[in-house]
Amino acid sequence: MSKFQIVLLGIFGFFIIVAVLTFALYRGASSAAATVTVWGSYSSSEFNDFLNTAKLNQDRQLTIRYVAKPETELAEEFTEALAAGVGPDLIILPQAQIWENKNKLIVIPYASISERDFKETFIEEGELFLTSEGAYALPFSVDPMVLYYNRDLLSAAGLAKPLSYWDEIYAAIIDLTKRDAAGNIIQSSIALGETRNIDNAKDTLSLLLLQAGTPITGFIGGELRSLLSSNFDQTIRPADAALDFYTQFANPTKAYYSWNRTLPKAQTSFTSGDSAYYLGFASELYELRGKSPTLNFSVAAVPQSRVSGKTLTFGSLYGVAISRGSRNTAAALEAALYLVSREASAALVQVLILPPARRDLLSARPTDAILPVFYTAALQSRGWLDPDESGTREIFYGLVDDITSGRSRTTEAVNSASRELDSIISK
Numbered sequence: 001m002s003k004f005q006i007v008l009l010g011i012f013g014f015f016i017i018v019a020v021l022t023f024a025l026y027r028g029a030s031s032a033a034a035t036v037t038v039w040g041s042y043s044s045s046e047f048n049d050f051l052n053t054a055k056l057n058q059d060r061q062l063t064i065r066y067v068a069k070p071e072t073e074l075a076e077e078f079t080e081a082l083a084a085g086v087g088p089d090l091i092i093l094p095q096a097q098i099w100e101n102k103n104k105l106i107v108i109p110y111a112s113i114s115e116r117d118f119k120e121t122f123i124e125e126g127e128l129f130l131t132s133e134g135a136y137a138l139p140f141s142v143d144p145m146v147l148y149y150n151r152d153l154l155s156a157a158g159l160a161k162p163l164s165y166w167d168e169i170y171a172a173i174i175d176l177t178k179r180d181a182a183g184n185i186i187q188s189s190i191a192l193g194e195t196r197n198i199d200n201a202k203d204t205l206s207l208l209l210l211q212a213g214t215p216i217t218g219f220i221g222g223e224l225r226s227l228l229s230s231n232f233d234q235t236i237r238p239a240d241a242a243l244d245f246y247t248q249f250a251n252p253t254k255a256y257y258s259w260n261r262t263l264p265k266a267q268t269s270f271t272s273g274d275s276a277y278y279l280g281f282a283s284e285l286y287e288l289r290g291k292s293p294t295l296n297f298s299v300a301a302v303p304q305s306r307v308s309g310k311t312l313t314f315g316s317l318y319g320v321a322i323s324r325g326s327r328n329t330a331a332a333l334e335a336a337l338y339l340v341s342r343e344a345s346a347a348l349v350q351v352l353i354l355p356p357a358r359r360d361l362l363s364a365r366p367t368d369a370i371l372p373v374f375y376t377a378a379l380q381s382r383g384w385l386d387p388d389e390s391g392t393r394e395i396f397y398g399l400v401d402d403i404t405s406g407r408s409r410t411t412e413a414v415n416s417a418s419r420e421l422d423s424i425i426s427k
Contacts, residue, residue: 033061036334037066038064038088038320039066040074040091041071041074041092042092044068047066048066050348050351050352053347056339056344074097075101082323082325087104089322089327089335090321090326090332093137093319094316094318094389095386098136098319099385104323104325106322108321112134113134122359123142123358124381124382125139136321138321139358140340141352142317142318142354143318143354144355144380144381146299146313147303148270148284149297150273150276150295151297153187153276157172165303165305165306169256172277173249173256175189188269188276190258191270193247194259195396198259200281201396202392203281205396207302208242208246209228210312211242211305212241213234213238213308215227215384218385224425226421226422228417237411237414246400247400247404247410251404266279267288272292273292279302283316286353301376314382315377342360345361346361354374355374355378391424392421395421
């Protein structure tokens with residue numbers, strides 16, 4: 001262990017003692033005026049609009065100060081700030097970064113919000129934040145994966161509605177994929193099978209793995225472990241089935257070949273009118289409209305598996321967590337509860353145009369053409385405990401590349417990926 005790591009662990013240990021003592025003395029809202037610093041990857045304009053809409057800073061006893069950080073740099077800067085003793089009071093992290101940063105967070109005890117209240121208040125994906133003692137974070141917002149589709153291309157092919165189940169994609173590929181005289185793909189049904197030119201490849205693989213029946217990671221004997229190689233009493237391992245399905249669309253020898261790595265990025269292909277479908281997030285709606293204002297497209301739920309018996313999508317969930325570097329954990333807790341309250345969440349919906357992470361708000365459906373799809377997807381959102389967001393992305397990409405290149409059979413590639421995932425977890 002390096003000298004820096006020893007010093008860093010000592011600092012974290014000190015923060016733990018201070019946090020425990022502070023929570024022990026906490027009996028409600030802070031009695032003195034306090035300023036709580038929040039870090040997150042939302043833009044300053046978005047978050048300040050949210051604070052103003054929710055009127056959160058009108059309480060003179062509690063002022064919230066927001067600092068925007070690029071999402072790719074957020075975790076690293078958080079670690080450095082804690083080591084220097086200048087960390088924020090609260091941090092808003094994507095679910096994929098919660099587990100790897102858990103030792104830098106103070107668990108919100110069930111005395112502050114009970115497990116029952118948590119589960120009744122927030123969407124089911126939020127339960128990934130729960131521990132035996134409390135919650136690592138409180139669900140702040142959710143960005144579910146949905147299916148965007150080109151209405152003109154579907155109409156031209158005589159298709160009255162978008163995909164509802166994955167097995168419908170085979171007929172759709174025949175109707176929607178077009179090639180030139182040399183056999184090159186000039187119009188694709190959907191971007192599946194590759195990684196580098198598919199914007200949401202890791203998230204799409206997560207979706208298919210979860211739908212197939214594997215939670216990807218889970219607890220064995222109280223320790224987080226990879227479950228990719230588990231068969232869950234099924235004849236074909238869920239991970240094998242998901243990868244076989246995904247990779248077939250990039251295999252030129254397969255009947256349903258419809259995508260390859262020489263094509264443009266998946267989102268670009270869709271906004272250019274050269275793909276019928278695009279698996280993207282709710283937050284991409286306005287980006288898609290901005291890139292192609294004349295594109296005639298709409299949105300639907302992601303296709304489902306007929307055999308799984310579950311209806312779900314992948315959700316990018318964000319949680320507000322208390323930093324171990326907070327000097328006023330009572331005020332930080334008060335601010336965290338404030339930020340996820342019904343009133344604040346309703347204001348956040350207005351600013352981000354995304355569904356809330358609260359069940360009570362999701363029960364009141366909007367009346368426009370698109371938001372109801374987002375609201376339903378929010379309730380169906382699921383995720384997994386990701387031990388290292390960038391490391392697992394490379395594992396997933398390597399897994400697909402091994403199969404599509406012919407270096408490994410699916411079973412061998414999944415076994416190797418599972419071992420790599422366990423290696424990351426054990427670091």
